[in-house]
Amino acid sequence: MRLHRVWIALAHEDIGDQHRRTTLGPLWLLVNYLLFIGTFIFVFKTKDTDSAGYTAYASIGLVVWFYLMEMISLSVPLFSREGSFIQGTRLPLFVYVMRLTVQCIIRAAYSVAGCIVILLLSGLGISMEWLLSIPGLLLIVLATPAIVTVFAFLGAFFPDAQFIVGNIMRVGTFLTPVFWAYHGQGGIQNYAYHWNPFTYFLEVVRAPIASGEFPMHPFIVTAYISLAFWAIALLLLGRYRKRVVFLI
Amino acid sequence: MISVKLDNVGLAYRLYEKLTLTAPDRRLGGLGGKIGRSGGKQVVQALEDVSFELKAGDRLGLVGPNGAGKTTLLKVLYGIYQPSAGTVAIEGKVDALFNINIGFRPEATGRRNIVLRGLISGWTEAEIQEKMPEIIAFSELGDFIDVPFKTYSQGMAARLAFSAATALDPEILLMDEWIGAGDATFQEKAKRRMDELAEKAGIIVLASHNESLLESVCTKRMTLKNGRVESLTTKPAKRVGARAKS
Ligand SMILES: Nc1ncnc2c1ncn2[C@@H]1O[C@H](COP(=O)(O)OP(=O)(O)O)[C@@H](O)[C@H]1O
Ligand SMILES: [Mg+2]
Numbered sequence: 001m002r003l004h005r006v007w008i009a010l011a012h013e014d015i016g017d018q019h020r021r022t023t024l025g026p027l028w029l030l031v032n033y034l035l036f037i038g039t040f041i042f043v044f045k046t047k048d049t050d051s052a053g054y055t056a057y058a059s060i061g062l063v064v065w066f067y068l069m070e071m072i073s074l075s076v077p078l079f080s081r082e083g084s085f086i087q088g089t090r091l092p093l094f095v096y097v098m099r100l101t102v103q104c105i106i107r108a109a110y111s112v113a114g115c116i117v118i119l120l121l122s123g124l125g126i127s128m129e130w131l132l133s134i135p136g137l138l139l140i141v142l143a144t145p146a147i148v149t150v151f152a153f154l155g156a157f158f159p160d161a162q163f164i165v166g167n168i169m170r171v172g173t174f175l176t177p178v179f180w181a182y183h184g185q186g187g188i189q190n191y192a193y194h195w196n197p198f199t200y201f202l203e204v205v206r207a208p209i210a211s212g213e214f215p216m217h218p219f220i221v222t223a224y225i226s227l228a229f230w231a232i233a234l235l236l237l238g239r240y241r242k243r244v245v246f247l248i
Numbered sequence: 249m250i251s252v253k254l255d256n257v258g259l260a261y262r263l264y265e266k267l268t269l270t271a272p273d274r275r276l277g278g279l280g281g282k283i284g285r286s287g288g289k290q291v292v293q294a295l296e297d298v299s300f301e302l303k304a305g306d307r308l309g310l311v312g313p314n315g316a317g318k319t320t321l322l323k324v325l326y327g328i329y330q331p332s333a334g335t336v337a338i339e340g341k342v343d344a345l346f347n348i349n350i351g352f353r354p355e356a357t358g359r360r361n362i363v364l365r366g367l368i369s370g371w372t373e374a375e376i377q378e379k380m381p382e383i384i385a386f387s388e389l390g391d392f393i394d395v396p397f398k399t400y401s402q403g404m405a406a407r408l409a410f411s412a413a414t415a416l417d418p419e420i421l422l423m424d425e426w427i428g429a430g431d432a433t434f435q436e437k438a439k440r441r442m443d444e445l446a447e448k449a450g451i452i453v454l455a456s457h458n459e460s461l462l463e464s465v466c467t468k469r470m471t472l473k474n475g476r477v478e479s480l481t482t483k484p485a486k487r488v489g490a491r492a493k494s
Contacts, residue, residue, distance in 0.1 A: 002367070002370070002372065009363070013353055013355075016355070016356075017353070017356075084349065084350050085350065085351065085368075086328075088344075088350035089328075090327050090328060246262065246329075
């Protein structure tokens with residue numbers, strides 16, 4: 001089947017729709033990102049945070065966090081949003097998953113562009129170590145369809161999940177080390193750093209640029225989390241694919 | 249060989265399958281299918297013991313009150329619903345029109361929507377481009393083809409949907425009760441196209457409350473009631489012949 005054409009065309013339309021309805025179109029995503037990061041860098045300025053290192057730390061953290069947050073929040077209502085397609089066509093569910101994946105990646109490209117500009121302006125200085133972020137980025141992209149699938153099934157079988165996940169993600173913005181750094185603090189911050197799966201997704205991309213080394217441990221943890229999501233996603237698609245149409 | 253064969257097909261919608269934190273609302277109206285219980289769960293038996301066979305050239309009209317199971321049966325034939333009992337055997341390329349708006353994007357133009365609809369139905373880019381002029385001509389939308397779909401009236405949307413769905417000569421065409429949306433001239437055209445399709449030895453299954461449409465298009469008529477087949481009749485051959493003259 002030529003299914004990849006379907007999801008690419010649909011994702012293309014999704015982005016195009018945003019262009020057609022507003023003047024700036026997806027550039028709003030960039031504006032949104034710059035506003036957010038600008039607020040943190042300039043408004044919440046303290047002695048600790050007034051450095052190129054912190055700017056890089058927060059701006060990369062925010063790119064990855066925005067991506068994860070948007071992907072997960074859009075995944076939960078995915079099947080009900082695609083209800084008319086699911087009930088009227090025979091497209092496999094995976095098409096909708098890929099459509100959202102492509103859409104999230106395209107949207108993320110705008111904040112990545114903003115982030116690169118900030119990095120260049122921050123005076124951090126470009127280095128070859130930045131390339132070490134690429135394996136981490138690829139890993140996150142590869143994990144995306146699996147994460148989308150799992151949360152989409154969760155949303156279909158358990159409609160309350162939308163509110164639960166929404167709340168968790170909002171709180172997560174502060175519980176995840178997006179803006180704060182972990183320097184061996186104890187208590188809540190210790191748990192919020194080590195027992196938070198998002199930490200590892202952020203670190204695989206951020207550590208090479210912020211501290212110049214390849215984050216082996218976070219990479220392995222992220223890889224295991226991704227494999228687990230793929231295993232669950234394939235299981236769900238295999239066993240419950242045909243039931244979804246009855247649930248939306 | 250194009251054919252459709254159903255054996256004792258049953259389909260039960262399970263109610264309240266979703267998990268929720270609030271107590272489910274157990275009030276239900278009495279229309280349509282039978283509400284029963286199976287293993288402690290409430291179910292609507294939308295289809296029960298449905299068996300029939302269609303051969304090339306057959307045009308089946310599905311009739312029955314609201315909630316009789318017509319839409320459900322069409323969706324089983326299309327493969328959207330897996331039946332909970334019985335077997336479905338279908339030979340041939342199936343296309344379906346359930347809802348005019350399915351697969352159409354309001355912001356995109358009619359032309360772009362034809363492409364999307366084609367991709368969704370599994371056509372290649374080349375097939376779509378080849379059929380494009382014909383689809384546009386048949387729909388008679390003229391310059392509106394390059395205007396966003398959201399500005400179309402229901403009738404115009406129906407024209408586009410029907411033109412696109414029938415352009416690639418589906419071997420089996422399933423249609424739910426919506427075709428009444430087009431105006432009289434378009435309905436005439438649609439009837440003619442369905443005749444052509446059937447003459448090419450295709451199969452049409454059409455659910456409708458429109459007696460004159462059923463009369464002129466269909467060669468067989470199946471009445472559903474509460475998910476069961478109440479009657480299945482074949483029209484005498486002369487009726488089919490009469491259609492050719494009109
Ligand atoms: N998604 C659904 N969930 C639960 N029950 C449904 C669903 N869709 C249809 N039904 C029930 O199945 C029966 C048949 O519906 P349907 O096939 O739509 O009838 P028709 O198209 O003949 O009006 C009805 O009783 C209806 O309430
Ligand atoms: Mg119906």
